[in-house]
Amino acid sequence: MNREDTVSTTKRVLDLIDRNTLDCAPAARRLPSNMFIANERHLQDKAFIARSPHAIAYTGEIKRGHYLTRSVASVPVLLVRDKDGLLRAFLNACAHRGACVAQGEGKAQRFKCSYHAWCYDQQGRLIARPGPEHFDGIDEAGLGLKPLPVVEERGLVIVGLQDGVEVSGHLDSVAHALEYPYQEYEHLKTWEFTVEANWKLVVDVNFEGYHFPFLHKNSLHPIALGNASFDLFDRHGRWAFPLRSIDQLREIPEEQWPDCFEGTVVYFLFPSCVLVQGSTASQMIRVYPGSHPGQAQVQFSYMLNGPATEEEREGHLQGAQFAIELLRGEDFVAAAECQQGFEAGRDAIVLGSNEPLLQHIHRVWDEAVGTNYK
Numbered sequence: 001m002n003r004e005d006t007v008s009t010t011k012r013v014l015d016l017i018d019r020n021t022l023d024c025a026p027a028a029r030r031l032p033s034n035m036f037i038a039n040e041r042h043l044q045d046k047a048f049i050a051r052s053p054h055a056i057a058y059t060g061e062i063k064r065g066h067y068l069t070r071s072v073a074s075v076p077v078l079l080v081r082d083k084d085g086l087l088r089a090f091l092n093a094c095a096h097r098g099a100c101v102a103q104g105e106g107k108a109q110r111f112k113c114s115y116h117a118w119c120y121d122q123q124g125r126l127i128a129r130p131g132p133e134h135f136d137g138i139d140e141a142g143l144g145l146k147p148l149p150v151v152e153e154r155g156l157v158i159v160g161l162q163d164g165v166e167v168s169g170h171l172d173s174v175a176h177a178l179e180y181p182y183q184e185y186e187h188l189k190t191w192e193f194t195v196e197a198n199w200k201l202v203v204d205v206n207f208e209g210y211h212f213p214f215l216h217k218n219s220l221h222p223i224a225l226g227n228a229s230f231d232l233f234d235r236h237g238r239w240a241f242p243l244r245s246i247d248q249l250r251e252i253p254e255e256q257w258p259d260c261f262e263g264t265v266v267y268f269l270f271p272s273c274v275l276v277q278g279s280t281a282s283q284m285i286r287v288y289p290g291s292h293p294g295q296a297q298v299q300f301s302y303m304l305n306g307p308a309t310e311e312e313r314e315g316h317l318q319g320a321q322f323a324i325e326l327l328r329g330e331d332f333v334a335a336a337e338c339q340q341g342f343e344a345g346r347d348a349i350v351l352g353s354n355e356p357l358l359q360h361i362h363r364v365w366d367e368a369v370g371t372n373y374k
């Protein structure tokens with residue numbers, strides 16, 4: 001969000017506050033809730049997620065000579081940046097029998113599988129293995145790490161989970177809105193959760209403020225307002241909800257408004273990445289289907305928007321804890337309750353006109369699986 005975008009969004013939101021409303025969809029929609037519980041839909045979701053490009057990291061998270069591993073929709077991914085700065089992505093699966101060749105993240109020139117010690121370089125080539133004479137007759141050419149499609153766009157790392165996935169251009173429609181210095185972002189910490197709710201419910205909690213005064217009565221509601229602006233960028237989208245302090249800007253000339261939006265801007269990057277933009281810290285929430293329809297795997301990366309002192313990092317850790325408690329103690333609890341309700345026979349849901357981004361997100365997911373829920 002550049003300055004022009006920030007100013008125009010701020011004006012829109014101040015107007016929405018004046019009119020005591022928010023950006024709305026034309027009408028409410030009813031959707032069948034079997035999309036959260038049906039095995040068939042679970043398989044369809046997994047299939048389109050396997051075919052989709054995914055934003056999985058900020059470029060600054062992997063420095064030259066470093067690597068980063070991520071589980072993306074159950075696919076083990078290894079990102080490696082060589083000394084010249086070139087980023088490669090591989091399936092983190094050994095050519096011998098498939099075990100991981102790297103764990104966590106760090107600095108490494110070689111990757112040694114912990115099972116039988118086959119060893120690969122930063123280009124993914126097999127460079128050493130114990131007892132090579134026992135593999136005579138096997139063509140070495142096919143024994144490197146399997147490359148995956150990868151591109152860096154707008155400061156984000158986009159990967160494909162299988163051959164042939166077109167990763168370039170994935171963010172084209174939203175790129176003009178994503179004007180943030182992501183390459184300067186510093187990783188604070190990543191948390192991982194298993195949530196007992198369908199992955200779509202876990203994404204949904206991030207994209208409407210209708211629940212703020214109720215579910216977040218004592219946490220978010222005292223500081224934030226639900227008078228949000230919504231914008232769509234092809235399959236992607238965003239909403240911006242203000243802090244109550246935005247009202248102070250009315251007393252200040254527009255030229256003196258801060259460069260950052262006085263509130264939180266949340267992006268939906270198709271198919272299941274959530275970027276929460278704050279003024280000093282940001283979050284990337286990646287959500288994937290779990291082992292059955294009622295389970296989601298969630299990764300929550302907390303980033304600082306620039307270099308920070310030790311003391312500032314301590315302060316940010318508290319901010320991260322607040323965000324985690326909000327998600328884990330309130331949003332995920334509600335999502336799991338919804339899941340139970342569907343499994344018990346609540347057979348439809350309603351998305352209000354005040355939940356426009358949810359309507360959009362469900363529409364693009366339904367299109368991706370080829371269903372057309374009415």
Ligand code: FES
Pocket residue numbers: 094095096097098099113114115116117118
């Ligand atoms: S599975 Fe990696 S060396 Fe055997």
Ligand SMILES: [Fe+2]
Pocket residue numbers: 205206211215216331
């Ligand atoms: Fe929430």
